[in-house]
Amino acid sequence: MRKHILLVLGTVLFATPAFAHSGKAVYEQTCFSCHAKGVMNAPKLGDKEAWAPRIAEGKPTLMNHADYGFKSMPPHGGNDDLSEQDISAAIDYMVEQAGGYPDKK
Numbered sequence: 001m002r003k004h005i006l007l008v009l010g011t012v013l014f015a016t017p018a019f020a021h022s023g024k025a026v027y028e029q030t031c032f033s034c035h036a037k038g039v040m041n042a043p044k045l046g047d048k049e050a051w052a053p054r055i056a057e058g059k060p061t062l063m064n065h066a067d068y069g070f071k072s073m074p075p076h077g078g079n080d081d082l083s084e085q086d087i088s089a090a091i092d093y094m095v096e097q098a099g100g101y102p103d104k105k
């Protein structure tokens with residue numbers, strides 16, 4: 001019985017990508033200030049239509065734009081304390097909220 005519970009728990013933990021938490025945390029700390037409400041036309045969290053053409057550019061392009069800036073999107077979302085992994089996780093988090101990458105259905 002106990003073993004069963006542990007097994008189920010283990011499955012749940014493994015099914016959740018390891019980056020999910022920190023990506024969400026980074027988003028909530030930095031990215032939400034523009035991406036929650038669509039400030040300056042930032043693609044909103046969970047807005048599939050706004051994200052679809054951006055997701056189609058591919059992760060390397062999104063990463064590049066988030067790292068170095070893109071139009072009104074400031075480099076690192078304006079937070080220089082964020083590492084490459086933080087940025088990457090935050091992008092993955094926002095992409096997942098908008099339906100995810102096409103190859104990960």
Ligand code: HEC
Pocket residue numbers: 026027030031032033034035039040041042043054057061062063065066070071072073074076077078082087090091
């Ligand atoms: C000061 C406001 C602001 C903050 C903070 C911000 N963004 Fe953005 N972001 C924007 C805007 C505006 C755009 C849309 C740029 C455009 O296409 O005109 C954008 C677009 C993007 C895109 C899509 C780029 C593309 O190629 O279409 C990604 C990815 C992104 N942001 C990631 C992030 C991440 C990750 C963070 C947090 C670390 C963040 N942003 C924080 C304003 C912001």
